[in-house]
Amino acid sequence: MALSFIKRVFTFGKPSEEPAPDAVKPEDVAAIQAELEPKSRDEDLPVSPVDPVAPAEIETAGGPVADVAAENVEPAEPETSEEDEPALLLGVEAASEIGMVPLALLQAEAEAEEEAVAAAEAPPSVLPDISPSRGEITDAPPAPASDDSTTGSAAVLGEGADHDSISPLEGEMSGRTEGGVSSDEEVPALGKTPRLEPTLPKGFSTARPEPTPEPVAIQPKLTWFQRLRAGLARTSSQLTGQIGALFTKRKLDEETLEQLEDLLIQADLGVETAMRVTGALSSERYGKDVTGEDVSRIMAAEITRVLAPVAKPLALDLNHKPHVILVVGVNGTGKTTTIGKLAAKLSGSGLKVMLAAGDTFRAAAIEQLKIWADRTGSTFIGTKLGADAAGLAYDAYEQARANKSDVLIIDTAGRLQNRTELMAELEKIVRVLGKLDPDAPHTVLQTLDATTGQNAMNQVEIFRNVAGVSGLIMTKLDGTARGGILVAIAAKHKLPIYFIGVGEGVDDLEPFEAQDFARAIAGLTH
Numbered sequence: 184m185a186l187s188f189i190k191r192v193f194t195f196g197k198p199s200e201e202p203a204p205d206a207v208k209p210e211d212v213a214a215i216q217a218e219l220e221p222k223s224r225d226e227d228l229p230v231s232p233v234d235p236v237a238p239a240e241i242e243t244a245g246g247p248v249a250d251v252a253a254e255n256v257e258p259a260e261p262e263t264s265e266e267d268e269p270a271l272l273l274g275v276e277a278a279s280e281i282g283m284v285p286l287a288l289l290q291a292e293a294e295a296e297e298e299a300v301a302a303a304e305a306p307p308s309v310l311p312d313i314s315p316s317r318g319e320i321t322d323a324p325p326a327p328a329s330d331d332s333t334t335g336s337a338a339v340l341g342e343g344a345d346h347d348s349i350s351p352l353e354g355e356m357s358g359r360t361e362g363g364v365s366s367d368e369e370v371p372a373l374g375k376t377p378r379l380e381p382t383l384p385k386g387f388s389t390a391r392p393e394p395t396p397e398p399v400a401i402q403p404k405l406t407w408f409q410r411l412r413a414g415l416a417r418t419s420s421q422l423t424g425q426i427g428a429l430f431t432k433r434k435l436d437e438e439t440l441e442q443l444e445d446l447l448i449q450a451d452l453g454v455e456t457a458m459r460v461t462g463a464l465s466s467e468r469y470g471k472d473v474t475g476e477d478v479s480r481i482m483a484a485e486i487t488r489v490l491a492p493v494a495k496p497l498a499l500d501l502n503h504k505p506h507v508i509l510v511v512g513v514n515g516t517g518k519t520t521t522i523g524k525l526a527a528k529l530s531g532s533g534l535k536v537m538l539a540a541g542d543t544f545r546a547a548a549i550e551q552l553k554i555w556a557d558r559t560g561s562t563f564i565g566t567k568l569g570a571d572a573a574g575l576a577y578d579a580y581e582q583a584r585a586n587k588s589d590v591l592i593i594d595t596a597g598r599l600q601n602r603t604e605l606m607a608e609l610e611k612i613v614r615v616l617g618k619l620d621p622d623a624p625h626t627v628l629q630t631l632d633a634t635t636g637q638n639a640m641n642q643v644e645i646f647r648n649v650a651g652v653s654g655l656i657m658t659k660l661d662g663t664a665r666g667g668i669l670v671a672i673a674a675k676h677k678l679p680i681y682f683i684g685v686g687e688g689v690d691d692l693e694p695f696e697a698q699d700f701a702r703a704i705a706g707l708t709h
């Protein structure tokens with residue numbers, strides 16, 4: 184059998200006109216073995232028991248790994264574990280591709296009994312669990328500090344490589360050398376088998392092609408107006424679509440004006456704004472042909488007039504240290520997220536910010552605010568679930584004053600289903616803060632969820648009375664068809680609208696600009 188293997192070594196890859204197998208002389212065989220043997224020993228490569236069944240399950244690119252496998256089937260060291268087997272099996276199967284498996288298997292058979300005993304005695308591997316089929320790494324105990332080779336392996340596999348982007352074989356074979364342990368370095372003991380990068384002889388290529396990197400799509404950065412338009416696209420396209428259909432080849436008369444008014448009211452803009460728009464359109468174009476663009480232009484101008492008085496910046500009085508912002512609103516309207524976005528803006532401009540988790544009813548709300556605090560570099564103060572929110576507000580103010588915070592933002596619970604309780608709690612928070620600073624809270628912000636349409640209008644009524652709301656932030660204007668409600672709220676309540684939210688991301692909050700909003704809702708492109 185050994186002779187037939189040697190013959191195959193010599194005949195592999197050679198043209199058919201090469202000398203017949205019997206041309207191989209025994210001295211040639213001895214020379215080859217002599218050449219192979221010292222090489223593998225010099226490298227002191229690790230070995231592992233050969234499982235003659237498993238190789239079929241393992242993919243390989245083939246190559247000189249086969250030599251390693253074939254020459255190093257020696258009694259295993261006690262650290263052998265199941266995880267290590269694929270590494271060697273990989274080599275065996277690689278060898279099969281260049282016709283060398285028989286030797287590996289022969290030698291494996293010769294040593295099998297001894298190796299099986301060694302494997303049975305082997306302690307569990309400390310390597311991360313690498314799935315041979317998927318190259319995945321799962322949790323594994325950390326490597327003992329004293330074991331250099333193991334530590335090196337864990338560092339490579341745990342830190343260096345992006346395992347998702349590495350093919351199974353590459354993950355097995357290249358991670359090791361890339362991470363700083365080259366094949367020239369001391370090779371670790373069995374149980375931490377290194378994966379050697381195969382260097383294929385000329386004329387061979389790996390079975391697996393090099394992965395071509397995914398093309399990276401470069402997204403042009405949108406201006407705020409473009410983002411606003413995209414966010415309000417549903418609101419505006421619904422409105423302009425209906426308006427366009429209404430004015431196709433029609434002169435402006437009483438009937439079309441009435442129909443337009445109905446459309447604007449249905450779009451949540453409110454009766455007052457609807458009448459302003461139809462009034463302006465009538466005085467400009469009555470009896471004349473009107474296009475959808477005419478209506479959009481006039482609508483944008485009228486909406487701008489309604490919104491301009493409420494589009495105000497949030498004024499911080501930094502003579503107060505801290506300036507206290509109390510954030511109120513129905514649950515789910517975006518209080519916590521908005522606080523995070525505000526904190527990012529404020530701390531990004533160099534102000535010292537503290538966030539207080541005054542929503543003591545929901546553990547998730549406390550945790551969410553803590554995450555925002557960490558993310559924005561703000562100080563966080565919280566208390567245990569169910570604790571008195573007013574007490575937390577008191578402590579927060581004291582701490583913010585002590586650590587010289589510029590701004591303290593207090594989150595609150597928003598439970599509309601129990602208004603009495605909510606009212607009592609909010610009133611208590613305001614009262615407590617007022618004892619510490621007669622002007623505190625200096626700002627009471629209410630968040631409104633645009634997707635709730637007319638409900639948002641009622642919510643302002645309630646919270647205004649309960650907590651003395653001094654300004655609004657409208658959230659979730661992205662993707663809603665009900666963005667018109669902001670115009671109705673502005674017309675009715677005349678409260679400042681400081682910011683609007685058009686997404687869940689930290690940058691998805693922008694100062695409210697009357698003209699931008701009006702033009703975006705009217706479907707104008709600039």
Ligand SMILES: Nc1nc2c(ncn2[C@@H]2O[C@H](COP(=O)(O)OP(=O)(O)OP(=O)(O)O)[C@@H](O)[C@H]2O)c(=O)[nH]1
Pocket residue numbers: 512513514515516517518519520521542545548595596597658659660661683684685686687691
């Ligand atoms: N699409 C979109 N989602 C938003 C926006 N603002 C907040 N959200 C999401 O709305 C959900 C509720 O937001 P929260 O900040 O938890 O609302 P909350 O008012 O603090 O809720 P409670 O803690 O239950 O009172 C979250 O999934 C937010 O990511 C926004 O402008 N656009």
